[in-house]
Amino acid sequence: MRRRTFLRGAMSATIMQTAAFAGRVSGRKMGISNLLPSVAAALPPQSEQKPMALGLMIQPATGAEAAIARVKELGIPTCFLSLDGYIGKFTNSLAQEMRELLEKYEVTATSVEVVGPGRLVWDFLDGPSTIGLVPPATRAARMDALKQTSDFAKLLGVPRVQTHCGFIPENPRDPLYGETVEAIRAVADQCARNGQDFLMETGQETPTTMKRAIEDVNRPNLGVGLDTANLILYGKSNPVDAVDMIGPHVKSVHAKDGKWPTDPMKLGEEVLIGTGCVDFPAVFEKLHKLGYGGAITIEREISGPQQIEDVKKEKTYLERVITQAQAN
Helix, strand or coil: CCCCCCCCCCCCCCCCCCCCCCCEECCEECCHHHHCHHHHHHCCCCCCCCCCCEEEEECHHHCHHHHHHHHHHCCCCEEEEECHHHCCCCCHHHHHHHHHHHHHCCCEEEEEECCCCCCCCCCCCCHHHHCCCCCHHHHHHHHHHHHHHHHHHHHHCCCEEEECCCCCCCCCCCHHHHHHHHHHHHHHHHHHHCCCEEEEECCCCCHHHHHHHHHHHCCCCEEEEEECCHHHHCCCCCHHHHHHHHHHHEEEEEECEECCCCCCCCCCCEECCCCCCCCHHHHHHHHHHCCCCCCEEECCCCCCHHHHHHHHHHHHHHHHHHHHHHHC
């Protein structure tokens, strides 16, 4: 993942946002589900989707109704909510509004994600010190944001919270490794209290390091958000091979394509699905054999009209590949 745009150019409508809640308990922002638990109880879980149903990554803070309506217009049944624009502004009324929009357009939200707050640089030079839960300077704020997001997801009836944990050290004896494991465990425990899975999105760490961290965190609700391109963009692994290591832990998939990095300071190039280095038929066939039943979420990291045209092409391509994988 680099800084995502998610249909930003095509969706200019704005959404009325309520004021940020300010309650604090023991130095941490009070979870919204603790403020008005009756609202969470009033919202039933969202409907189940078919195995490997297509989804679309959207950023509702840029215009919630326009974003969700576009998912419907594209004939895509699910969406993945990137919620950084709402950090510190999660409220019960916002949850109610978003839930009503999802129901209005008959779109199921499968997962939510935040990666902030704080500076984020998606490269090899500054990335290790700015991305995820690894950097000490932003760790506490990001843990708090993820816990807020988990509380908000509970109100929406969304069962998964996802983030980039960062450049987790390959050396398990590195002090940052142990600190990161503890941070992941704390967020996973919060998600467990809300009946959710907490997912580590692939990218900055090798599959071996990710699996080691999962085992060391030792929480049954901790899993993997497999981004098919990120493993290539960061030069960490071929996604087909990665599934052999982390496949049983995959509970979310971002369908994205890319090319290997050629500049040691910059990530590889993200490209239209089907034109890069990801072998989607092989990845999906392996996931199908492992019993993966979650969504396949399209993520195209460009903006404007071309993004919409690319998503349409990617939808057609993925529908064919998924059908073939499920038939094998």
